[in-house]
Amino acid sequence: MMLAALVSLLAAAACIPFVSVSASSVNFQAWQMQKNGTLTFPELELAEVVRRPHAGIAFSGGGSRSFLATIGYLAGFHDIGLLSSTRYISGVSGGAWATGAFTFAKVASDNDTVLLGPVVDPKDITPDGLKHIDPECLRSAPVNKDMYWFLLKNFFDKNVEGRDVWYNAVNEVFFKPYGIPNNKFMAPIQAVIDLIVKRNPDLSPTEFVLPRPNRPYWISGITYLGPFALSPFPLSNRSFTTFEATPYYVGQPRTRQVKYVSRNGTQEKRTVGGYIESFAFGNEAPNAGLTNTTGVLTSSTIPDRQLNPVRAASMSSFAAGAFLSDLPGFASRGIDPIFKTWSPSEPHPNSADGLYGDGGNSQNLALTSMLQRRVPNIILFFNNNQPLNSSFDPDARPVTSSDMTTDLPTFFGINPGSLTPLWDLSRNQVFPSEDFARVAKGLIAAQLGGNGTFYRTELETVENKWYSVDKGIKANITFVYLSRTLGWEQQLPSDLRKQIQPELDPSNPSNLIDKGTFKNFPNINTYLQVNPSVSLANMISHMCGWIVKHNQDFFRLALGI
Numbered sequence: 099m100m101l102a103a104l105v106s107l108l109a110a111a112a113c114i115p116f117v118s119v120s121a122s123s124v125n126f127q128a129w130q131m132q133k134n135g136t137l138t139f140p141e142l143e144l145a146e147v148v149r150r151p152h153a154g155i156a157f158s159g160g161g162s163r164s165f166l167a168t169i170g171y172l173a174g175f176h177d178i179g180l181l182s183s184t185r186y187i188s189g190v191s192g193g194a195w196a197t198g199a200f201t202f203a204k205v206a207s208d209n210d211t212v213l214l215g216p217v218v219d220p221k222d223i224t225p226d227g228l229k230h231i232d233p234e235c236l237r238s239a240p241v242n243k244d245m246y247w248f249l250l251k252n253f254f255d256k257n258v259e260g261r262d263v264w265y266n267a268v269n270e271v272f273f274k275p276y277g278i279p280n281n282k283f284m285a286p287i288q289a290v291i292d293l294i295v296k297r298n299p300d301l302s303p304t305e306f307v308l309p310r311p312n313r314p315y316w317i318s319g320i321t322y323l324g325p326f327a328l329s330p331f332p333l334s335n336r337s338f339t340t341f342e343a344t345p346y347y348v349g350q351p352r353t354r355q356v357k358y359v360s361r362n363g364t365q366e367k368r369t370v371g372g373y374i375e376s377f378a379f380g381n382e383a384p385n386a387g388l389t390n391t392t393g394v395l396t397s398s399t400i401p402d403r404q405l406n407p408v409r410a411a412s413m414s415s416f417a418a419g420a421f422l423s424d425l426p427g428f429a430s431r432g433i434d435p436i437f438k439t440w441s442p443s444e445p446h447p448n449s450a451d452g453l454y455g456d457g458g459n460s461q462n463l464a465l466t467s468m469l470q471r472r473v474p475n476i477i478l479f480f481n482n483n484q485p486l487n488s489s490f491d492p493d494a495r496p497v498t499s500s501d502m503t504t505d506l507p508t509f510f511g512i513n514p515g516s517l518t519p520l521w522d523l524s525r526n527q528v529f530p531s532e533d534f535a536r537v538a539k540g541l542i543a544a545q546l547g548g549n550g551t552f553y554r555t556e557l558e559t560v561e562n563k564w565y566s567v568d569k570g571i572k573a574n575i576t577f578v579y580l581s582r583t584l585g586w587e588q589q590l591p592s593d594l595r596k597q598i599q600p601e602l603d604p605s606n607p608s609n610l611i612d613k614g615t616f617k618n619f620p621n622i623n624t625y626l627q628v629n630p631s632v633s634l635a636n637m638i639s640h641m642c643g644w645i646v647k648h649n650q651d652f653f654r655l656a657l658g659i
Contacts, residue, residue, distance in 0.1 A: 124399040125297040126378035128442035129392045130353055130371065137351040137566060138391055139471055140373060141344065146287055147315050150185040153475040153657040154468045155314070158505060159191025159415065159458040160580075161624040162240035163638070164481035165272070167580050168196035169236050170639030171479060173214035174646025175653070181210075183657050186473060187314035188464040190457035192624075193481065194318045194414035195272040199236050201309045201316040201345075202284070202407045204277030206234040208311075213276075215636075217643030220589035228633040236276065237635050243271040244629040260433045268412040280408040282307040283377035286315070286345040294377060297394065306377070307407065309345060318343040318410040319457030319464035322350070323423045325368060326436055326451040328360040330424045335359045336522050338420070338460040339370060340565065342467060343410035349373035351470055352566035353443040361424075368450075372442040379405040383440040383449035395442060419455015421519045459521050462505040466565040469528060469573065475658035477576040480506055483621045486581050488545055488608045492535035502538070506577070510534035511560075525564040529557045541579050545607050548585030550645035552578040554656055576656040578645075580620055582607040586644055598637065 129138045141147045155175075157168045168189065175181045189197035206212040215235040218227065231238040248267035252258045258266055269280045285291045285306045295301050309316065322341040324331060331337075337356050342348065353371030360366075372388070374381075374395070381397040388395070413435045422434050439452030457464065468476045482503035490501040497507050499515040504523060508516050511527030512534055533555075540553030554576040561569035584607055587595055598616040600609045610618050615631055620638050622630060630638075646653055 122300060122399060123396060124378060124381060125394055125396050126294070126375040126381075127392060128375070128388055128395050129347065129373045130388050130443040131351060132391050137470055138373075139351065140347050140392075141286065141315050144286060144290075144346070147185060150314065151183045151658060152473055153184050153477075154186035154188065154471075154473040155184055155477045155479070156186075156188045156464050156468060157190070157193030157197060157479045158463040158481050158503075159193055159417075159456065160481040160483060161192045161415075162245075162628050162630060163483060163580070163620075163622045163624060164192030165196045165240060166237060166630070166635050166638040167481040167620070167642045168193050168479065169200070169214055170217070170642030171578075171646055172196070172200055173217050173639060174643035176210050176214055177217055177643070177647055178650045178653075180646075180650075180653060180657060180659070181314065182312060183654075183659055184314045186317060186468065186471070188317040188319060188467055189411075189414070190319040190462055190464060191415040191417065193463075193479070194411040194457065195239075195268065196236065197316060198318060198407050198411040199239070199272055199276055199278065201313050202273075202278045202307060203236065203310060205275075206232075215639055217647055218640050220586050220640070220644060221591070223590060223594060223637075223640060225594065225633070228636045231632055231636060234276070237639050238632075239272045239275060240629060241632050241635050242275070245271050246628060261435055263433055264416055265409060265412040265435070268415060269408045272411070273408045278407055279307055280406050281404070282406055283404050284308075284345045284407050284410075285377070290346065294375065316345060317464055317467050318414045319461060319467065320410070320413045321419065321455045321457055321459040321461075322370065322439070323419055323453040323455050323459065324358045325366070325439070326434075326453050328358045328364060328366060329453060330361045332359060332361045333424060333517070333519060336420070336423075338455075338522050340457070340460055340464070340466060341454065342464075343379075343405060343413065344376065345407075346376060347373040348376050348379045348405060348410075349442075353441060369441040369444050369448075374442055376405050376410075380437045382438055383447035384442075385446065387442050387444045387447045413454050414457045416454070417456040417458065417520065419453065420459035420521055423453050423455065424519055458505075461523070461526055461565075462503075462521075465509060466526075466528060466562070466567055469559060469567045469571055470565075472571060473573065475574045475576075475656060477578060477653070477656050479578045479580075481580045483618075483624055485608045485610060485621050486541060486545055486551060486579050488542055488606060490538065490542065492538045497534070497538065502541075502579070506537075506579075507534055510537075525562070528559050528562050528565070528567050530560055533557055537577055541577055545579070545581050548583060548588070548607075550578070550583055550649055551581040551607075552576060552645070552649070552652070554652070574656070574658070576653075580642075582610070582620065583641055583645060586641055586648075
């Protein structure tokens with residue numbers, strides 16, 4: 099809430115008008131679902147994607163906490179050679195910072211051990227060792243630079259447009275230090291760049307950035323809040339939809355009519371859905387849309403609106419987006435990400451300014467993206483700040499937001515606190531409600547076991563028309579919950595173990611230490627601990643990496659290996 103309040107204050111003061119720029123012709127590929135309703139996923143055209151095992155890993159939001167936990171988990175996967183066994187990697191908010199930087203980093207060339215950092219065995223962790231992070235290691239991002247300082251710096255810089263205040267801060271902290279350009283389009287492979295340049299001779303291959311070699315296909319989860327002209331939206335009647343940004347394309351897989359309601363009572367239906375190549379995002383609408391499942395459309399481009407990796411991750415992490423969309427228009431106009439938005443599925447696409455926000459405004463973890471693609475083995479990492487209540491009994495009473503993160507039970511249609519000014523998770527059910535207790539019990543048992551809080555089970559979907567998830571999809575889902583790990587703690591040197599364990603009932607993994615260098619470890623506060631110490635950053639990543647490495651047979655099974 100502190101971050102939301104800060105952003106709202108800046109927004110109310112900014113009120114910076116949209117800056118129009120000269121446009122030029124651009125030709126780009128677009129896709130839509132098939133006439134029988136089958137969804138189309140363009141990455142399946144790429145041999146580099148389909149030859150990878152059909153498995154996916156998804157990381158939730160959670161600011162610097164999720165960033166550091168994600169980097170730790172990825173380091174563990176790297177060390178046991180499992181990243182090559184994954185087709186998809188997705189992230190929301192802090193998870194998008196981590197997965198985006200992991201996908202596009204230009205430092206530590208061909209050395210992911212340096213990029214992700216070592217996973218030190220707990221018995222070998224020392225206070226001095228915790229104080230060092232290689233400058234080319236991604237863990238150093240939130241440690242070396244203060245996000246809030248850059249937010250204020252950018253806000254008071256008269257040369258920074260309002261909607262770029264957040265974007266520039268994300269870039270300075272999480273992307274620029276690792277050589278990731280914020281002025282280049284992204285593409286999945288060189289062959290795609292060659293086709294784009296062939297269709298657009300004014301573009302150069304040097305205007306694009308490619309992922310590092312041998313990366314899973316990246317999906318950044320974003321929320322499309324709705325048309326700017328209809329904001330503010332009433333809290334009880336918002337029509338948020340998920341929006342995917344990937345190296346190849348952006349958009350939503352299903353085309354449909356969505357009704358948007360303004361607070362003043364105005365109602366309007368808009369067509370949403372379809373994909374366009376990422377480099378074309380933000381264009382004015384073409385004169386004519388698609389007549390087949392795919393085709394090349396012609397439009398005009400806006401040179402300073404390119405969807406580079408930084409923009410995709412910063413949009414995914416704009417937590418105040420939903421809150422600002424509820425405020426009078428002047429506030430949103432000041433700082434929200436606003437882009438020309440239209441559907442390639444319309445015969446004559448209608449372009450309008452669209453509001454975008456944090457993926458967590460609608461789904462804090464891109465589960466439906468995996469289910470839409472029929473991924474059979476999915477690992478979900480919940481990197482939230484709410485500790486898992488080890489004494490919760492789902493058979494005895496309903497779950498509350500003090501038992502676990504709100505995000506997890508909403509996927510089962512159980513909604514403790516699912517509707518607030520900052521998010522609307524009320525449409526997220528994809529699994530039967532009766533399966534929730536089994537998952538909750540499995541996670542709690544694992545947490546008490548001390549080797550990591552994870553649970554794997556086969557689940558079958560219920561129909562979710564809003565997010566285009568069909569009934570009857572069976573998938574092996576692994577839930578991983580960020581939690582104290584007592585078996586790992588017991589192996590730490592005694593002096594460090596005392597520093598991370600709470601004085602009150604340290605054997606209860608739901609209790610967190612409330613003071614010192616490792617305050618709130620590992621569920622550090624999203625807003626109050628955005629700039630953690632080196633020691634705290636390393637400790638979170640070491641623990642998460644150890645969980646994967648120590649349980650590598652389990653995680654191989656979780657990926658279907």
